[in-house]
Amino acid sequence: MAGDTLRGRVFKYGDSVDTDVIIPARYCTGYHPEELAPHCLEDLDATFAERVHPGDIIVAGNNFGCGSSRENAPIAIKGAGISCVIAKSFARIFFRNSINIGLPILIAPEAVEGIEDGDEIEVDPSRGIISNLSRSGSWRAALLPPEVQEIIEVGGLVEYVRTRLSR
Amino acid sequence: MTLAEKILAGHCGRDNVKAGDMVMAKVDMVLGTDVTVPLSVEVFRNMGAERVFDPEKIALVNDHFVPAKDIKAAALSKIMREFAREQGITNYFEVGRSGICHSILPDNGLVRPGDLVVGADSHTCTYGALGAFSTGIGSTDLACAWAIGELWFRVPETTRVVVTGKFQPLVGAKDLILHIIGELGVDGALYQALEFTGEAFRHISMDGRFTVANMAIEAGAKTGLIPPDDVTREFMAQFPDRKGLYLESDPDAEFSRVLDVSLDRLEPLVAAPYLPSNVSPVTEVRGQKVDQVVIGSCTNGRLDDFRAAAAVMGERPVHPDVRLIMIPTTPKLMRALLEERLIDRFVAAGAIISPPTCGPCIGGHMGVLAAGEVGLYTTNRNFKGRNGHPDCRVFLSGPEVAAATAVTGRITDPRELI
Ligand code: SF4
Numbered sequence: 410m411a412g413d414t415l416r417g418r419v420f421k422y423g424d425s426v427d428t429d430v431i432i433p434a435r436y437c438t439g440y441h442p443e444e445l446a447p448h449c450l451e452d453l454d455a456t457f458a459e460r461v462h463p464g465d466i467i468v469a470g471n472n473f474g475c476g477s478s479r480e481n482a483p484i485a486i487k488g489a490g491i492s493c494v495i496a497k498s499f500a501r502i503f504f505r506n507s508i509n510i511g512l513p514i515l516i517a518p519e520a521v522e523g524i525e526d527g528d529e530i531e532v533d534p535s536r537g538i539i540s541n542l543s544r545s546g547s548w549r550a551a552l553l554p555p556e557v558q559e560i561i562e563v564g565g566l567v568e569y570v571r572t573r574l575s576r
Numbered sequence: 577m578t579l580a581e582k583i584l585a586g587h588c589g590r591d592n593v594k595a596g597d598m599v600m601a602k603v604d605m606v607l608g609t610d611v612t613v614p615l616s617v618e619v620f621r622n623m624g625a626e627r628v629f630d631p632e633k634i635a636l637v638n639d640h641f642v643p644a645k646d647i648k649a650a651a652l653s654k655i656m657r658e659f660a661r662e663q664g665i666t667n668y669f670e671v672g673r674s675g676i677c678h679s680i681l682p683d684n685g686l687v688r689p690g691d692l693v694v695g696a697d698s699h700t701c702t703y704g705a706l707g708a709f710s711t712g713i714g715s716t717d718l719a720c721a722w723a724i725g726e727l728w729f730r731v732p733e734t735t736r737v738v739v740t741g742k743f744q745p746l747v748g749a750k751d752l753i754l755h756i757i758g759e760l761g762v763d764g765a766l767y768q769a770l771e772f773t774g775e776a777f778r779h780i781s782m783d784g785r786f787t788v789a790n791m792a793i794e795a796g797a798k799t800g801l802i803p804p805d806d807v808t809r810e811f812m813a814q815f816p817d818r819k820g821l822y823l824e825s826d827p828d829a830e831f832s833r834v835l836d837v838s839l840d841r842l843e844p845l846v847a848a849p850y851l852p853s854n855v856s857p858v859t860e861v862r863g864q865k866v867d868q869v870v871i872g873s874c875t876n877g878r879l880d881d882f883r884a885a886a887a888v889m890g891e892r893p894v895h896p897d898v899r900l901i902m903i904p905t906t907p908k909l910m911r912a913l914l915e916e917r918l919i920d921r922f923v924a925a926g927a928i929i930s931p932p933t934c935g936p937c938i939g940g941h942m943g944v945l946a947a948g949e950v951g952l953y954t955t956n957r958n959f960k961g962r963n964g965h966p967d968c969r970v971f972l973s974g975p976e977v978a979a980a981t982a983v984t985g986r987i988t989d990p991r992e993l994i
Contacts, residue, residue, distance in 0.1 A: 422765075425762050429957070429958065429961055429962040430960055432617075433939070433962070434611075434939055434940055434962070435940070438641065438648035438651075440618075440715075452960055452961035453960070468821040471763050472762055472763035472766065472796060475762060475763070476957060478612065478696055478713060479612070479708065479714070480615060481615075490735065498763060498766060500796060501798055502714060505713065505717060506716065535646075555729065555916065556728060557598070557728075560728070566618060569720075570625070570723050571624050573724060574623065574624055574723060
C-alpha cells in the first residue's frame with residue numbers, strides 16, 4: 410500500500426454493501442479480475458462497470474463487504490480499476506482479503522460524512538490522509554495495527570509466505 | 577481469559593493473550609470448498625509452495641455448485657480433485673460422499689472442542705457449536721494456511737450472550753439466533769467473538785447449537801462459541817479417538833458487552849429482505865404469498881430441522897402454488913431420513929428432495945428465483961440478488977415457519993396449524 414498518492418472520482422454507497430451485490434455468486438465460477446470486473450456491483454448499481462475509470466474510489470458506510478468469504482469480491486473491485494475503498498467500517502473477512510490481495514482500504518468515518526458521490530478526492534494510503542478536492546475537507550484514516558502494516562509492507566501475504574518458505 | 581482468548585493462546589504457544597493482540601497461530605483444520613479452492617491453488621503455486629503442511633489437516637468439500645451445475649463449475653471441482661490427489665489429502669469429499677461443508681466436517685469428527693479451525697467459507701464459524709474457535713478466511717489466507725499451517729489473527733473482544741429459560745412449542749434455535757441478530761444488528765459484533773452461554777443450552781441439542789453458531793457471522797462476528805459441555809461430550813462420543821479440550825471463560829474474564837436473552841417469551845421470527853437483522857415476529861408478516869420454500873443449508877438442514885418440519889406439515893400436502901425444496905446436508909442425514917420414512921412423507925406431500933448442495937442458498941442452482949418471486953428459506957442470508965434475480969425477495973425463518981408456509985402458500989405462524 411505504500412507509495413503514490415491516489416486521485417479519483419468517488420462512487421458513494423451506504424451501509425452493509427454485501428459481497429452478494431459486489432459480485433453475485435452466479436459469476437463466482439470465475440475468479441480472475443477480467444471475468445469478475447464487468448459484473449462488479451451490478452445488482453446495486455447497474456451502470457457502475459460502465460462508468461468506472463481506473464483510479465476511481467469507493468466511499469461507503471458501515472460494514473462494507475459483509476457476507477461471504479469470497480475473495481472474488483475485492484478482486485472484482487480492484488479489477489474494475491478502483492484504487493482504494495474508504496468506509497466507516499469493514500466486515501472482517503473482506504478487510505483481510507483486501508489486505509492479502511493488495512487493495513488499499515481505509516477506515517475513516519468522518520471522511521465518509523464529508524464526501525459526496527461524484528467528488529474528486531486525493532488519498533495517500535500509506536499515511537492515511539484523505540483530501541476532498543471538490544469541496545473543502547481533509548481527514549486522517551485510522552492506522553492499521555502494526556502487524557498488518559508489516560504484511561502490507563512485505564508486499565502482501567503471498568510475499569510473506571514466499572519469504573518464509575525460502576528460509 | 578475468555579474462551580476465545582484461551583483457544584488462541586493455546587495455539588500460539590503463549591500462556592496469555594488479550595483482546596487486541598496480534599498472533600501467528602497454528603491451525604488444526606483447514607477447510608476449502610469448490611468455489612474457493614481453485615483460486616487458492618493458484619495462489620499456493622505463486623507462493624512457491626510445493627507441499628501442504630499436513631495432508632490430514634485439510635478438508636476439501638464439494639458443496640457449492642455440485643453436482644456440477646455447468647462446465648465452469650465442473651472445472652472448479654476438477655482443480656480441487658486434482659490438487660487433493662497430488663497432495664494426498666485424506667479428507668477430500670467427492671460428490672456422493674460429500675455434502676454441505678459445515679455438516680460434513682462435524683459428521684466426520686474432523687473438529688474437536690478447543691480446536692482452531694479456519695475455512696474459506698464465511699460460515700466456518702459453525703464449529704463454534706463444538707467449542708472450537710473457527711472462522712472464515714479468503715482464498716489467499718487459505719493458501720497460506722495450507723503452506724505453513726499458521727495464520728495471523730487479531731485476538732477478538734468477546735460479546736457474551738447469556739440465554740435462560742426454555743423454548744415454547746414451535747420455537748427453536750433459529751428463532752433464538754434471529755432474535756440475537758435483530759438485537760445486535762448486522763455489524764453489532766464486528767471483529768468480535770460471540771460467546772453463547774447460559775443454562776438454556778442444557779436443553780439445546782447439537783443440531784440447534786450448529787444453527788446458532790452458524791449465524792454469528794451475520795452479526796459481523798469472527799466466531800460464535802458455545803462452551804462445550806455434556807451435550808458436546810455426547811456428540812463427540814461418536815469419535816472416541818478425537819478427544820478435544822473442554823474450555824470455558826474464566827469467572828473474571830472481560831467481555832465487551834453482555835446481552836441477556838430469555839427463551840420463555842421468544843416467538844417464531846422471520847427476517848424480511850434484504851438483511852438477516854430485519855427481524856420481526858412471524859405474526860407481523862403473516863399472509864405474505866410465497867412461490868418457493870427451501871428447507872436446508874448449513875443453518876437448518878439437519879435431522880432436528882426435518883423432524884420439526886414433518887411435525888408441522890403432518891399429513892398436509894404442499895400448497896399447489898408453492899415449490900418446496902428440501903436439502904438434507906449430508907448423505908448420512910439422507911439415510912437417517914430414509915430410515916425414519918421422512919423422505920417418503922415429504923415426497924408424498926409434493927416436496928422435491930435435492931442432493932446435498934448449497935444450491936438455492938447462494939442462487940447457484942437447484943431452485944434459483946425469477947424476478948418478482950418471493951421465497952421463504954431456512955438459510956442464513958437474504959441479501960439482494962443472493963438467491964436469484966436481483967428483484968426476487970427472500971424471507972428467512974426456522975423450519976417450523978417454513979413448513980407451515982409451504983402448506984398454506986403464505987407466510988404462516990406454525991402455532992395456527994397445530
Ligand atoms: S449452505 Fe449457504 S451459507 Fe451454507 S456454506 Fe452453502 S452457500 Fe454458504
